[in-house]
Amino acid sequence: MNFRNIAAVVIGAMLACLALVIYDSRQTPADLVVDINLKTVKEIYTYARDKVYMITNAQGGGGTGFRAQAPGKKKVIVTNFHVCHGSDGFMNISNTFLRIAARPARILARDAVVDTCLLEEVDQTLPALTVDVAALEPGDDVLQVGHGRLESLTVHVGHYRERKRIDIKWFDDACDAAHTKKKTVDTFFGPVEICVASFDALDLALVIFPGNSGSPMLDRAGHVRGLMFAGGANAAGAQPADLLLSALARLSPDVSAP
Secondary structure, three states: OOHHHHHHHHHHHHHHHHHHHHHHHHHHHHHHHHHHHHOOOOHHHHHHHOEEEEEOOOOOOOOEEEEEEOOOOOEEEEEEEHHOOOOOOOEEEEHHHHHHHEEEEEEEEEEEEEEEEEOOOOOOOOOOEOOOOOOOOOOEEEEEEEOOHOOOOOEEEEEEEEEEEEEEEEHHHHHHOOEEEEEEEEEEEEEEEEEEEEEEEEEEEOOOOOOOOOOOOEEOOOOEEEEEEEEEOEEEEEHHHHHHHHHHHHHOOOOOOO
């Protein structure tokens, strides 16, 4: 092979590589955008840690809460109704990263049917977590950021299974609400009438401990996709983001409110 033939082969190979690079550069921007939006577990922890509170009461019980906001409404701290249940109108909130130690927070609203309790956020300049109502796909990663066992803030990673209608034993003071019903169950002591709530929930393969009630369930972008309310070692349940946002819009004070 003479010099001209070798040069032609080399130049041809270079042009082919250049064409491949140009082709790839036209195909990858969308993929790069997705990757850029995804966060590592450490990044999500760092992003969320100043927006998540430990919630406690005078009796030593409690859970987790986080700062959220509906359009046109004030920022509030959202947690579960059962975290606030039995309190006298105030809960204590703590956040190590904001240097807040057991500050009283007034209860603004409670809804037993959707297991939601809203606390007052006195500092409206603090950022809130974004509530994202887009549908999840089975197998999507989810992360729960909260104060399990009322200890230091931790992150647990799992995945979304499905959205389904569930019936669970609920609060007696919500028995007359539209989404609840009374049901007779057989026990060792005979038939017992209990209050049962029926509502949509997200079924998750996720670890949850006492104290994680009220934690935000986040996606890999750091957006709230649900409000944790129940679970155990291998499974957990969360209120879907659309129901959470609806409760925030209905129960939160308007931005113009004093």
